[in-house]
Amino acid sequence: MNSLRTRIAVFYAVLIVVVIALGAVAIDFALRSVLIDQTKLNLAQTAEDFKNNAVEATTFGFSGQGPLTTVLSKRDTLDHWAAGHQYIQIDTVPGQVLGKSSNLGGFTIPPWAPNGKDSAYEDVHVGGERPATILVLHRVLFDAEQRPIAIIHVGERLDIVNQLLSRARTILLGITIAAMIVIVVASYFIAKSAIDPIERLTGAVAEIGSERLDRRLRWKRHDELGRLASAFDAMLDRLQSAFARERQFISDASHELRTPLTVINANAQMLQRWGDRDPELTRTSLEAIAEESGRLAGMVSGMLTLAKAEAGDAIPKEPLVLERLVDDVVAHAQERAAAKGLTLAAHHPKGASTIVIGDAGLLRQLIGNLIDNALKFTEAGRVDVSVRREDGQAVVEVTDSGPGIDGAAADRLFDRFFRGDPSHARTVEGTGLGLAIVRSIARVHGGTVAAQARQEGGSTFSVSLPAEPDSFTEGS
Numbered sequence: 435m436n437s438l439r440t441r442i443a444v445f446y447a448v449l450i451v452v453v454i455a456l457g458a459v460a461i462d463f464a465l466r467s468v469l470i471d472q473t474k475l476n477l478a479q480t481a482e483d484f485k486n487n488a489v490e491a492t493t494f495g496f497s498g499q500g501p502l503t504t505v506l507s508k509r510d511t512l513d514h515w516a517a518g519h520q521y522i523q524i525d526t527v528p529g530q531v532l533g534k535s536s537n538l539g540g541f542t543i544p545p546w547a548p549n550g551k552d553s554a555y556e557d558v559h560v561g562g563e564r565p566a567t568i569l570v571l572h573r574v575l576f577d578a579e580q581r582p583i584a585i586i587h588v589g590e591r592l593d594i595v596n597q598l599l600s601r602a603r604t605i606l607l608g609i610t611i612a613a614m615i616v617i618v619v620a621s622y623f624i625a626k627s628a629i630d631p632i633e634r635l636t637g638a639v640a641e642i643g644s645e646r647l648d649r650r651l652r653w654k655r656h657d658e659l660g661r662l663a664s665a666f667d668a669m670l671d672r673l674q675s676a677f678a679r680e681r682q683f684i685s686d687a688s689h690e691l692r693t694p695l696t697v698i699n700a701n702a703q704m705l706q707r708w709g710d711r712d713p714e715l716t717r718t719s720l721e722a723i724a725e726e727s728g729r730l731a732g733m734v735s736g737m738l739t740l741a742k743a744e745a746g747d748a749i750p751k752e753p754l755v756l757e758r759l760v761d762d763v764v765a766h767a768q769e770r771a772a773a774k775g776l777t778l779a780a781h782h783p784k785g786a787s788t789i790v791i792g793d794a795g796l797l798r799q800l801i802g803n804l805i806d807n808a809l810k811f812t813e814a815g816r817v818d819v820s821v822r823r824e825d826g827q828a829v830v831e832v833t834d835s836g837p838g839i840d841g842a843a844a845d846r847l848f849d850r851f852f853r854g855d856p857s858h859a860r861t862v863e864g865t866g867l868g869l870a871i872v873r874s875i876a877r878v879h880g881g882t883v884a885a886q887a888r889q890e891g892g893s894t895f896s897v898s899l900p901a902e903p904d905s906f907t908e909g910s
């Protein structure tokens with residue numbers, strides 16, 4: 435019973451048996467009552483005809499054979515009316531037999547007490563050579579003055595009814611068995627043809643573990659199963675690229691973490707061996723350790739931010755005024771800009787408040803990373819940060835007068851651990867995670883980020899975020 439197709443076959447077989455059995459009971463009942471009604475009509479007709487003829491005969495004295503009861507009890511008269519398949523017996527009202535048709539043989543229909551009724555039907559069992567159940571109509575006969583003068587019993591064998599019914603039952607039973615066999619076989623095969631592909635799908639899915647993510651079902655069917663298989667293939671595509679991204683991230687992260695760790699390790703070993711003898715070496719080693727461990731800390735915190743941003747749903751979101759966030763981050767970066775002799779300024783219409791729904795910490799980091807990069811890569815000139823509205827989006831733009839963006843690298847700027855110019859990579863500190871973090875934060879806020887080289891030199895990084903519709907209340 436573990437197999438779905440057996441369960442379907444058994445279910446339909448039981449269902450069909452129950453339906454046919456109920457139908458058979460209903461047909462049996464209907465057939466029986468029709469046949470019994472017909473028999474009752476026959477009996478009533480015979481009793482009526484018999485009475486009319488007998489009364490007529492005596493009333494008009496055709497036979498001159500004495501009182502009615504005498505006429506009625508004549509055997510040949512009774513045999514005439516019994517007509518072979520019916521039985522007739524005449525009793526006096528108290529129940530004494532006056533006469534009966536010869537087909538009753540030695541059997542006598544038991545007396546019937548009218549008890550105020552004119553007639554009644556009763557099943558009577560006839561013994562003898564051909565034992566049978568007969569349906570008997572007892573009826574009181576009245577004379578012209580409506581005095582009861584005799585009781586007539588007319589009976590008819592129920593053999594035919596019973597035979598008909600049992601034949602009908604046999605036919606119904608045959609139909610039930612045949613239907614059951616057909617249904618069981620048919621539903622087994624129908625279920626098999628529907629379920630086999632599911633089993634194949636299950637087998638194929640079981641074969642595809644994380645090791646064989648490149649396998650695809652590629653079914654050409656156009657039915658529900660075909661759609662399931664192609665949805666499955668699409669899911670595998672996504673899984674495969676997610677796995678690949680994760681693998682790439684792990685290998686990049688290990689690679690990036692290894693470099694500062696190696697430097698720290700080497701310096702620590704030098705300190706161990708010669709640290710107490712050479713104060714200059716101690717100083718430079720400690721500096722290197724401090725610098726590399728700082729880099730390590732920056733990288734780890736960058737990776738944590740990325741993980742947090744990519745978790746998405748866990749981020750609390752509240753309405754934030756973008757101009758205020760930008761002003762805040764710009765103010766914090768002023769010192770660094772000044773140290774490098776750069777001009778850093780925020781631009782937005784006075785009093786404007788552009789509302790975005792998001793996480794203040796993450797959005798601050800997004801703007802901060804862009805400004806950090808601009809300050810890092812720009813040697814002279816200025817960095818400008820602006821906020822504006824465009825097609826229902828809030829756009830933050832960070833423009834600098836730095837080296838611009840190398841076309842070949844432009845596509846990869848936002849990849850994790852990507853660092854552009856190798857000469858910069860050595861001189862400018864960084865982890866290669868800054869822009870990946872920017873992109874992740876923009877994404878979890880439903881936004882996008884893009885980088886562009888400026889014709890006049892330098893680059894522009896712009897972030898678009900969905901703005902709240904009623905957020906653009908510009909002041910004077």
Ligand code: ADP
Pocket residue numbers: 807808811834836837838839847852853854855858863864865866867868869870893
């Ligand atoms: P990091 O700054 O740590 O190197 P990022 O992910 O922030 O890492 O940036 C990746 C690369 O993109 C940088 O190494 C640099 O080559 C390039 N880049 C980022 N911002 C700028 C910018 N404002 N001007 C020129 N190049 C930039």
